[in-house]
Amino acid sequence: MSEAENRLNRRLFLHIPTVFLVIFFVLPLIALVVLSFWQTENYKIVREWTAMNYVTLATEPAYFIFFIRSLFMAIFVSVFSVVVSWPIAFFIVRHGGRYKLILSLLLAVPFLSGEVLRLIALQGMLGPTGLVNGVLLKLGAAPLRFIMYSNSATFIALVYLYLPMVVTTVYLSLLNFDFRLASAASACGANRFRIFSEIVWPLNLSGTIVGFLLCFIPTLSAALAPRFLGGPNGVLYGMSIAQQFGESGTWALGAAMGVVLFLFSMLVLGVFSLGIDLRRTGFTGMGRQ
Amino acid sequence: MNQSQNGAEAPYIRIANISRQYGQVRALHDLSIDIDKHEFIAILGPSGSGKSTLLRLIAGLDRPTAGRIFFDGVDVTDLPPHKRGIGMVFQEFLLFPHRTVRENLAFPLRMTNQPPQMILERLDWAEAILSLNGLMDRYPNQLSGGQQQRVALGRGLVTHPTLLLLDEPLANLDRELRNEMEVEIRRYQKQLGIPFVYVTHNQEEALSMSDRVAVINGGKLEALGERQLIYDHPPTPFVARFVGKSTRFDGAFDAASKKVDLQRYNYSFPYEEVAERKGNARVEVFVKNERFELLPSRSGSAGIPCTVADVVLRGPFVEYILETEADERIIAVQPKREEPLALGTKLSLSWNPSQCHVFPAGR
Ligand SMILES: Nc1ncnc2c1ncn2[C@@H]1O[C@H](COP(=O)(O)OP(=O)(O)OP(=O)(O)O)[C@@H](O)[C@H]1O
Numbered sequence A: 001m002s003e004a005e006n007r008l009n010r011r012l013f014l015h016i017p018t019v020f021l022v023i024f025f026v027l028p029l030i031a032l033v034v035l036s037f038w039q040t041e042n043y044k045i046v047r048e049w050t051a052m053n054y055v056t057l058a059t060e061p062a063y064f065i066f067f068i069r070s071l072f073m074a075i076f077v078s079v080f081s082v083v084v085s086w087p088i089a090f091f092i093v094r095h096g097g098r099y100k101l102i103l104s105l106l107l108a109v110p111f112l113s114g115e116v117l118r119l120i121a122l123q124g125m126l127g128p129t130g131l132v133n134g135v136l137l138k139l140g141a142a143p144l145r146f147i148m149y150s151n152s153a154t155f156i157a158l159v160y161l162y163l164p165m166v167v168t169t170v171y172l173s174l175l176n177f178d179f180r181l182a183s184a185a186s187a188c189g190a191n192r193f194r195i196f197s198e199i200v201w202p203l204n205l206s207g208t209i210v211g212f213l214l215c216f217i218p219t220l221s222a223a224l225a226p227r228f229l230g231g232p233n234g235v236l237y238g239m240s241i242a243q244q245f246g247e248s249g250t251w252a253l254g255a256a257m258g259v260v261l262f263l264f265s266m267l268v269l270g271v272f273s274l275g276i277d278l279r280r281t282g283f284t285g286m287g288r289q
Numbered sequence B: 001m002n003q004s005q006n007g008a009e010a011p012y013i014r015i016a017n018i019s020r021q022y023g024q025v026r027a028l029h030d031l032s033i034d035i036d037k038h039e040f041i042a043i044l045g046p047s048g049s050g051k052s053t054l055l056r057l058i059a060g061l062d063r064p065t066a067g068r069i070f071f072d073g074v075d076v077t078d079l080p081p082h083k084r085g086i087g088m089v090f091q092e093f094l095l096f097p098h099r100t101v102r103e104n105l106a107f108p109l110r111m112t113n114q115p116p117q118m119i120l121e122r123l124d125w126a127e128a129i130l131s132l133n134g135l136m137d138r139y140p141n142q143l144s145g146g147q148q149q150r151v152a153l154g155r156g157l158v159t160h161p162t163l164l165l166l167d168e169p170l171a172n173l174d175r176e177l178r179n180e181m182e183v184e185i186r187r188y189q190k191q192l193g194i195p196f197v198y199v200t201h202n203q204e205e206a207l208s209m210s211d212r213v214a215v216i217n218g219g220k221l222e223a224l225g226e227r228q229l230i231y232d233h234p235p236t237p238f239v240a241r242f243v244g245k246s247t248r249f250d251g252a253f254d255a256a257s258k259k260v261d262l263q264r265y266n267y268s269f270p271y272e273e274v275a276e277r278k279g280n281a282r283v284e285v286f287v288k289n290e291r292f293e294l295l296p297s298r299s300g301s302a303g304i305p306c307t308v309a310d311v312v313l314r315g316p317f318v319e320y321i322l323e324t325e326a327d328e329r330i331i332a333v334q335p336k337r338e339e340p341l342a343l344g345t346k347l348s349l350s351w352n353p354s355q356c357h358v359f360p361a362g363r
């Protein structure tokens, strides 16, 4: 292939994703930013430049509470998912044998149904007359109040929704990990705990961070789960955004909330991606570049 | 065959009747080796013969299905690797990619909880002995193969283990570097005075470095002995074929005249006794390539007539590729003389009967 042709090809390949990103990502984002500096009155957009929306966000404590609640929810859900994912993924990779592929496909089964459908199913499980409490009532026991329309219910739902993502990511990371490195550490005198903390964990940290983020970012903006299961004290930031665009018709304020969420998510991504260095992972193990 | 020098005393490392079965595959079968304190032992065998399995068992990375392993009289069969005090060098190096050379070398020291002062001393020692100056702060992917090799070796050596296990550590290196490293590794072994168990499928490597050679084939111990002994007196046809470069002839032993007649050539040589069989028997004859005697062809001479088909110069040696009348090619290695034999020279090939190895055929 000639040098010029090569360059042309490279440009083509670079430009296709660029065009894609501009159309589907950058343009809507600009629209969102512009809208956030306008106002909405009586379900109409007023095209006057103002920072009022951001002032409202900064001064109205409700939004701050929603945001903090979302943040803690996202942290708890993601950390919990990572902690649970590791043993599951580890078990499949180490002991899955010839069922490895099947087991990993099973992880993806919940993705086959829509999010709303899965939430409604959960509602049926966790509600006051749902499966869990229904059975407890039948047995004459007290129903579990904390899973009825509460933040706990939202937590359970979000874990249920995003855990498969995290397990799959950690699974793929461990699948690519060269477990002979663990043998090498063992021959160097490391016990199980230190093999894990010094070799297995750091070399799969990048994969784990990716899994964490794949859970954290959507959880931070979760709107549907708290709506179906959150109850009166369960309003989350993402749900509030949805309300601005829906019932209350305050689109501009919603846009400002969206921009804040976007900037915060980017900040989180940026900070975490500092911890990802693919050259120092097991992916390029054995010292090859 | 126990060649332990201190006779009655328990050997430093004793591997007693170990077997390892993987499902249907018998990777090792009833294998016993005793290793002395200052010994360099090579485990030699073809691919898939169970060499790595043996090493993993000694290291504790795997458990035998039967048999026991003793270090200094203590049964370590059920101990995990980190309680055995061994060092190990892997064929694939397996350096930790997220750690610098310094951290890789310090790793076994930290894992065995050495004091910081000691760690620094040993790092300096390893840096000097393995000439790693200037490389200590690099990551493994910034090193050449030979440099990675030296780091891997250093990581096995820094703790001054009771035993160093090496699994084909030179297989990934080019010839030049390999020869250099062979000398180095042997030097470290003598310097440290700990046993090295060195796995290889390369017989030259085994012979050049070790004190004793254990030949394994299909998971069984074929031979164990001083390298010179294994080379000069191979106990089985497999060893004769595998150790050293030799040529094989089919023949028949005539009990009456006490002679071996070659099947395809009009050549016979006196031979005292073929073990285990009485009377006439078919035999295999192995002659080491450097033990052929080449004489100018004269009518009536006793040897196998052949012509020089090619001449390969190998430094101080010359390899003559000889073509026989039976259309076989035989390689004869001779010390280099002033003027090597010309192509097409007619020769007569023979050997000293006491220098060849004769085994009953079909064993
Ligand atoms: N984990 C395993 N499961 C099943 N079979 C195995 C396993 N490990 C080794 N084997 C088999 O045991 C036999 C010996 O393997 P081993 O790795 O010890 O050979 P080797 O002598 O080191 O060969 P090479 O020179 O190619 O490294 C082989 O037939 C191999 O297929």
Ligand SMILES: [Mg+2]
Residues within 6 Å of the ligand: B051, B052, B053, B167
């Ligand atoms: Mg091997």
